[in-house]
Amino acid sequence: MDNMGSPMIAEPEAKGVSRRDFIKVCSVAAAAVGLPAWAGEKMAENVGKKKPSVVWLHFQECTGCTESLLRTSHPDVGSLILDLVSVDYHETLFAAAGKQIEAALDDAKKAGGYVLVVEGAIPKKEDGIYCIVGGKKATDSLVECAEKAAAIICIGSCSSWGGVPSAAPNPTEAVGAPEILKAKGINKPVITLPGCPANPYNLLGTVLQFATFGTLPALDEKGRPKFAYARVIHEDCPRRPHFDAGRFAQVFGDEGHRNGWCLYKLGCKGPQTHANCSLLDFCEVPGAWPVGIGHPCVGCTEQGIVFNKSIYENLPIEKPTAPMAYPAIHPEHGVVGSSPVAVGLGGAVIGALVGAGYVASKKIAESDKGEKKE
Template identity: 70%
Template sequence: MASSRRNDADGLLLERHGLDRRDFIRVCTMAAVAVGLPASVGVKWAEAAAKGLKPSVIWLHFQECTGCTESLLRTSHPALAQLILDLVSLDYCETLFAAAGYQAEDALKSAMAANAGKYICVVEGAIPTKDNGIYCKIGGKTAIDMLNEVANKAGAIIAIGSCASFGGIPAADPNPTGATGAPMILAGKTVVTIPGCPANPYNFLGTALQFVTFGTLPALDEKGRPRFAYGRVIHEDCPRRPHFDAGRFVQQFGDEGHRNGWCLYKMGCKGPVTHANCSLQPFCEVPGAWPIGIGHPCVGCTEQATAFRIPMHTTVEIEHVTPPDGYPPIKAPQGAVSAVAAGLAGLVGGALVGGGWVAAKKADGGGEKAGTKPDKGA
């Protein structure tokens, strides 16, 4: 009976979003597969959501353009933009809040108190540290103080976007506000970083739902990034990789190679050093919706040592050289011998011939003086 009532309640919830139970499970499964997790995980997500086990999310905004939030809102699986609000309980988000001022502050305090030790703290944007952090204040509190307060009671901390992960654009030289990332402020705490400019929303969704379903975080690399999304460089899975292996490179924007979709490495593509899944998980589920897909080199936005530091069209070294990387280009440059080089070669050749002839004459003369001339009767 209780199960029947629960199923009816779940059915009403799904009906509100134009989905039946089968569609709901399908969407959860698609979300799991999209971030490289088994389809069975999607079923468990659906079951957890049906039981009301939605992670409380407190979303903080600091120095940023709100692009990561906008990216999250533009997921386009069937009604997923609305469904996310039922899979994840977004209890505080300045961008999406109808409340403001004291109402917003009360909502933040209430969410922290009700879900202490269990909520997910999401950080979007860099944190300024210069002059005691006065360059970013919300409700009279600096970003540093607000982040420390919320993160101290969180069950999990996620830095979404390059700005929150390592400082991003605000931290680019000359970095006038002393901007830095959440992991640097929260040293000693585990901070999951999901860099990108903007970050892919499914990388965040997969991390958040794994935490609420299993109580664990995904395997992370040394920079705190989920390995399922950042375990390989873009170069390894780039759709233009066959052109790289064959030596077909764009030489300038608009040339024949550019029009034919050739490799953008010589135009400054940072794919060989950029760990991300952009080529496998495009934005808004639109094939080709990422820089290389629209004909522009990757700018390396997920890498602290590359993004907003190396000039956009400067070529980088290949991080993991594989055998095809050593193949000659389709049109190998042809060398030419200059007139000076030809003249020098002629002089050297003439000297060698002349020296040989003189040596031969001396050898013949020396034989006669030694009395080795052949006998007449011989």
Template identity: 70%
Template sequence: MDNSSSGDNLLARLEAKGVSRRDFLKVCTIAAGAVGLPAWAGEQMAEKAAGGAKPSVIWLHFQECTGCTESLLRTSHPGVAEVILDLISLDYHETLFAAAGHQIEEAMEQAIAANKGKYVLVVEGAIPRKDGGIYCQVGGKNAIDTLNRVAADAGAIIALGSCASFGGVAAAEPNPTDATGAPMILKGKTVVTLPGCPANPYNLLGVVLQYATFKTLPKLDKLGRPEFAYARTIHEDCPRRPHFDAGRFAQKFGDDGHRAGYCLYKLGCKGPATHANCSLLPFCEVPGAWPVGIGHPCVGCTEQQVAFRVPIHTTIDVERPTAPGTYPAIHPDHSVVGPAAVGLGGLAVGAIVGAGVVASKKLTAESEKHEERE
């Protein structure tokens, strides 16, 4: 197939649905940024996808509510979901397939055979282990056997959502089905985990397109999470953080502090112990579309030791406490600034400026290398 023709067809289909070329590029750029890649990587992802190089995706459902799939589809811009589905070749998905029964099972086998070693396996939902996995069966096969079968020939494996990453709500006490996450079943294999209830669709798209474009996966932490999405806590980038630093807290729902946008820590916010990029990458392209953005404390849905274990409105310890003297105290001392403080301030500004110069040089060098490659 002619790549240019395939690319024109893809763009023509999207434009017919009201999605411009600019929108298409924007989605790819956001996806690249979600996994820490520069803007030019997003451009390459767009070129690759428009050229017909769409990764084959086999999407398995186990113990879950299908919320991760729904979050992908329920975007504010009607065309974004269509863009995402046009960027990948979704060869098996029980929720979105019109077919059923033997037809859909045959489609999965064909996709495995045609893309052996290259397809992306997306796992949504927890895997029950009790009594040999009889509590979740599709097509006469239990979840454990199906997962091992499809994962054996996958090029990349992604556990989407908290249920697939570590068991999620299905593994909450008393965990009657002995549910667990995909990494616990696929021991010895690299599994990219994207916990969240639901996970952000752009984190998924970024990982899939990076694999399809560069044949690489983003840098992962010890739990298999992409560092650019999960290295920082909600607390570090929370828009209510200045109120925390200044000691301004909502005491109860609906009080003056809550209405004024004060910090929700005393209402049980789990942001200080929750690693995710929700505050930086809102859901459905709607600013503020996440729990804290609508006035509810973070519930810690990405953390195995917090989600569905710690009561929602129970306060927790701050994982990365404020360093003394770095942020203003609750009742700051407005005494005269001394020479020592001025000197320290000068050193801090100098360090920031120096870091900016180094970063600028690094970006310039990377840009020049990219231009040479082109």
């Protein structure tokens, strides 16, 4: 214990990471899944006692999710994640190879009870020539590891629903891990974290919540945590005020584009893309996501959009006004005052935003008409 009565986090401090930074990462991970600040301290304390075991499988993918995790900084979250969990099998990170690494996987499966993280799509084609690891087909390796797991997390769009490998013509018949697990009758909790890549904090928060409290975040019908995928990019986009005002960049590099105007007309898929990219910075770098660097959202979390629609194709805005135009009055996480004044202000703001959404959609139509005349 330190002089404030708090448990010491000895291992990270021995590696040059302060207790404050260690708890900060746990707190951010807790906040990412919608837990209060005290949950971060509880996670840090729990990790000090016993790290959750993780088995990480690679299949058809580019390893981008792993690389994104390892390249976080301020502090070095990549190193901290390796301190927060016990990675008992990971082909990219292990120094061992061949029989040694396969022995490590066998030991982990014997112990069981681990969190299984799956990165990459699974080829369904049964000719035995695609994605053979350790002499086993991807489907067999996935099922064997899933049977011994306590929970399964599919990180990235490839493992969630097929991603890049499933793009037409899909010669390997690649699909996401959930489809294979369902077909094989694996009755385990399966969480999907689509993204190309997925945000490391979405993974870390989910793993630590399960390890600390024995619970999983609330999931939607696709197995995605609602804390990260309940809202679409368009709702929380920093360029959203320009959409409401009817200000749109027409071409890359024009005055509107340089001044941060809405990118919808350049093909932004934000109105149909469920993700928290605009709320949770990648690598703790503000603006480190497509819209933040001036490029339209490409819809990387959505199976029917990315790798299926033209990158600069305009998609319909399904909900140009309520409820997309404003946050819920009673959000799932957090509390809003219920006084008459608060309710009145909320109604005024909502009314203004709904009106703005209508005006914006009208201006899009008027702008399109003007362009056609020209």
